[in-house]
Amino acid sequence: MRNSVEFVVYGDYALFCDPLLKLGGEKCSYQVPTYNSIKGITESLYWKPTLIFVIDTIRIMKPIRMESKGVRPIDYNTLKNTLANYTYLKDVCYQVRAHFEFNMNRPDMAFDRNEGKHYSILKRSLEMGGRRDIFLGTRECQGYVEPCVFGEGKGFYDEYGDIHLGNMVHGINYPDETGRDQMEVRLWNPVMRNGVITFPRPEECTQVRTISEMKPKHFDHTNVESADALLASWGEGGIER
Template sequence: MRNAIEFEVYGKYALFTDPLTKMGGEKLSYQVPTYQALKGIVESIYWKPTLLMVVDEVRIMEAIRMESKGIRPIEYGGGNTLANYTYLKDVRYQVRAHFIFNPHRPDMAFDRNEHKHHNILVRSLNAGGRRDTFLGTRECQAYVEPCVFGEDKGFYDNYDGEIHFGTMVHGINYPDETGRNEMEVRLWNPVMKNGIIQFIRPDQCTQIRKINYMNPKHFDDSNVEAVENLLNMLEEGGNQ
């Protein structure tokens, strides 16, 4: 696929929080990563407002296992609460993704050079990403490296039948990605076949809930150039 990357992301723990479990102050992870979580990982490798990162599919490489931990959440008003967080344990995923130019950012049309962005994306992936990578929440540190999607043995490769995960959060719509001055949440019903979940595109989601009113941030060539110079300096420093 054009402008695509394939990578493996892995870590000791992951927490893709089911929002229904947060009502009482505790967290329970979905069994598989959400589209939004994987999109965030792709954007931690490389991101520009010029681009829209699209996650195509994910391959679940390890058995789905969970572990509960007693956590003391930070309470700014005082208190000593103990909560149970249920994490996924020893996770490893193969991901295929690509980018397109964001049609809702005409202010970034001057930066639409696909060869430049794809080369930087591949180079950033080879370096392990440009920003910290985590699996769902900040405390779940993760690592990324290039791979060939479909290679190596996965736990669910020869699973007989489909695995349905019910209704899950697909992701969040932001104004600069939709052209609407609203923040929205998308829902969908994922199905895993032989260890692979193929994602529908955000614009194909029919279950959408409005969250809040929001305006997109404006970019122009001056502040984009400043950010590019900073990122290039960081990249050069990391290669020394």
Template sequence: MRNSIEFEVYGQYALFTDPLTKLGGEKLSYQVPTYQAMKGIVESVYWKPSIMIVVDEIRVMNPIRMESKGIRPMEYGGGNTLANYTYLKDVRYQCRAHFIFNSHRPDLAYDWNENKHHSILKRSLRAGGRRDIFLGSRECQGYVEPCVFGEGKSYYDDRSGDIYLGTMVHGINYPDETGRSQMEIRLWNPVMKNGIIRFIPPEECTLVRKVSDMEPKHFGSDNVDSVEELFTQLGEGVNP
């Protein structure tokens, strides 16, 4: 597939929170990452508003195990609450993703340079990402490195049959990705086959609910500096 990357992400703990468990403060992780969580990981490797990341599939490498911990959440108004969080433990996933140009941002069409973005994305992946990698929540540090999707032994390779994971959050629709002036939540019903989950594209999700009104972020000369201006400010000039 064009503009695709394949990588492995791993960490000691992960918390892909089931939103139903947030209200009482006792957070419980989904059994597998959501589409939005994997998209966020790729965007931590490299992100530009002129492109959109599409996650194609993931491969669960390690057995799904959970561990509960007593956590004292940060309370800015004071207090000393003890909460119970249930994390995924010793996680490792292979992921295949690609990017497309954001057709809802024609104001950024000047940046639709396929080779440039693909090269930077692969270079950033080899460097471990441009920003910190988190597995669902900030206290769960993750690490990424390039791989060949399908290589290596997965715990679920020899376990035939489909695993139905119920209704899960697929991701969030933002105005600059849909052209609609609202934020929406997407739901779907994933199935894991021999450790592999193939994500449907966001536009194919039929369970979509509006969360709130929202306007797309504006990018222009008032909040974005051109490369030429940055080089001029540094006094380095611009190479022809």
């Protein structure tokens, strides 16, 4: 696929939290990553408001295992520590195939639609492990990214058949990507077939609920060109990553 990248992301722990289980202060991970969590990882490789990343498929390479930990998070009402149990995924590894498209809802970024430039920077950033830190769902779960060929290697679920994962969050719609002045949540019912999950595009999701009103942030030539100059100085060794 045009502008496509393939990479493997892995780490010791992951927490792709089910929002319904956060109401009591506890956190419990979904069995697999959400679309938006993988999109966020891809944007940590390289992102500009000119682009929209589309996640095509993900391959679950290792068995789904969970581990519960006692933690002491901050209680936001009292600003003191409280007690909670977080249930993490343990020893995770995913192969991802994604591509980018230009954000046509951002006419203010039309001057920056240089496909070759963005694709070259994306490939170089992937080879370096990303421009920003990689997190597997939450800040305490550090992840690592490397280029790969999607489908290579043996996965734990290669001959497992279909696994229905129930209703879960697909992702969030933001106004600068939809053209609507509201934030929305998307739900779907994923099926993992022999370890591979094929994501529908965000606009293909039929279960969409409005969360709140929201206005997009606007960019102009000044702050975009300043960001380009800063990134160029990184590449020249002027600023350390």
